Amino acid sequence: MSWPSFWLRADHNHIAWQSRLLLPISRLVCRVARRRLQAFETQHPPKVTEAKVIVVGNIVVGGSGKTPFIMWLVEQLQQQGFSCGIVSRGYGGKAKTWPQMVTPDSDPKWVGDEPVMLVKQAKVPMAVSPNRVEAIRYLEQNVKALGGHLDVIISDDGLQHYAMARDMEIVMVDGERGLGNGMCLPSGPLRESKRRLKTVDFIVSNGTLRYPLAIADTIEIMRLTPVCFRNVKHPEKTLSLEAFKNQAVNAIAGIGNPARFYRALNRLGAIVESRDFADHQAYQPKDFSWLKQQKEAIPLLMTEKDAVKCVAFAEDDWWYLEIKPQCSQPFAEQIIKKLRRL
Structure with missing residues (x-):
């Protein structure tokens, strides 16, 4: 929280x-x-x-x-x-x-x-x-x-x-x-x-x-070391850590300290537009209706903890940051x- x-x-x-x-x-x-x-x-x-x-x-x-x-x-x-x-x-x-x-x-x-x-x-x-x-x-x-x-x-x-x-x-x-x-x-x-x-x-x-x-x-x-970005819908698909460098991204976090995640994305060069959710948020498709209101399609990044609750309705450009403790x-x-x- x-x-x-x-x-x-x-x-x-x-x-x-x-x-x-x-x-x-x-x-x-x-x-x-x-x-x-x-x-x-x-x-x-x-x-x-x-x-x-x-x-x-x-x-x-x-x-x-x-x-x-x-x-x-x-x-x-x-x-x-x-x-x-x-x-x-x-x-x-x-x-x-x-x-x-x-x-x-x-x-x-x-x-x-x-x-x-x-x-x-x-x-x-x-x-x-x-x-x-x-x-x-x-x-x-x-x-x-x-x-x-x-x-x-x-x-x-x-x-x-x-x-x-x-x-x-x-x-x-x-x-x-x-x-x-x-x-x-x-x-x-x-x-x-x-x-x-x-x-x-x-x-x-x-x-x-x-x-x-x-x-x-x-x-x-x-230490939590970033490994790669993994696709929420198709986790076998991965992207390098440089994939979103100098690129505008949406980011969500339903974890205890969301700011830590956003800073990790900033360090990887992403230009982050963030949106916080409650810790342990039980995500539903309606929680992401704001994405459809955006003028252009922008990738959505999240933590693995968020990703496990979004698999059923994830879009192709949703990714989570895999980390190694x-x-x-x-x-x-x-x-x-x-x-x-x-």
């Missing part, structure tokens, strides 16, 4: 009036979150799987790069011989029953956009449910029924889902927005106090941190080493 301006980092001597006004509720949110964490630490929930559970989450609302990081993480684990699966809440999915298995052909309308994108890219079994413990059980049942097994289950988000036991916690931070003004909802973007970062195993920043996190000792940087090899070795120790 896009953040209101008063959530963004401000001068230490100045807090926006909106944040001050909401401070009593903010303090309550922090207090409730702290008590929930204390209860979790006092009495851990029972594990429902022999697989190691890695939670990839965040302490702020809105996107922070969890999906591309999970793609990178799965690749690293598979290279070391680990059999992986993924569970998620299936945010935005409107399925009438849960849990649900996700396949590359699943409709994002029922199971959520990010799960479909993850399954297409990572090519591992995945289950979604608002109750992640149920999702873990359902995932294992389905994998075992096919004669397989899972060494590691990655939970896409769920850091605050304390009914779920976990073996490792990795927190993602948006390098551009950081922790915003550092305040809990609704005064700021935090789901819980930033002190929570001291209790997790690893912190990963999506891009270079614009503002330092004084509370964290070491932070890994994830990358973290350092020493960081991958740290995760593997800790996993083997567990």
Whole structure:
């Protein structure tokens, strides 16, 4: 989700009036979150799987790069011989029953956009449910029924889902927005106090941190490298990164930080006319009626997360930017080493 301006980092001597006004509720949110964490630490929930559970989450609302990081993480684990699966809440999915298995052909309308994108890219079994413990059980049942097994289950988000036991916690931070003004909802973007970062195993920043996190000792940087433009309607068709250089393009983004995507297109030389949509937007053909009102046909560019929801009605000149996430090899070795120790 896009953040209101008063959530963004401000001068230490100045807090926006909106944040001050909401401070009593903010303090309550922090207090409730702290008590929930204390209860979790006092009495851990029972594990429902022999697989190691890695939670990839965040302490702020809105996107922070969890999906591309999970793609990178799965690749690293598979290279070391680990059999992986993924569970998620299936945010935005409107399925009438849960849990649900996700396949590359699943409709994002029922199971959520990010799960479909993850399954297409990572090519591992995945289950979604608002109750992640149920999702873990359902995932294992389905994998075992096919004669397989899972060494590691990655939970896409769920850091605050304390009914779920976990073996490792990795927190993602948006390098551009950081922790915003550092305040809990609704005064700021935090789901819980930033002190929570001291209790997790690893912190990963999506891009270079614009503002330092004084509370964290070491932070890994994830880079998102553009690969090519891929056609939404016919994904086997690709264009080079220079394809839209010095060319006018339309661009949409229904992600947590749309400005990041538009800047990426600008760096590739495109002349961008942008239009934001809500995070996890359930696109319909009518959302693109404005394209028909333009005097000339201009290509439409989007993220892969947007593309999975537009395949059914995409036009021939709709393209998404394919990216490759990358973290350092020493960081991958740290995760593997800790996993083997567990």
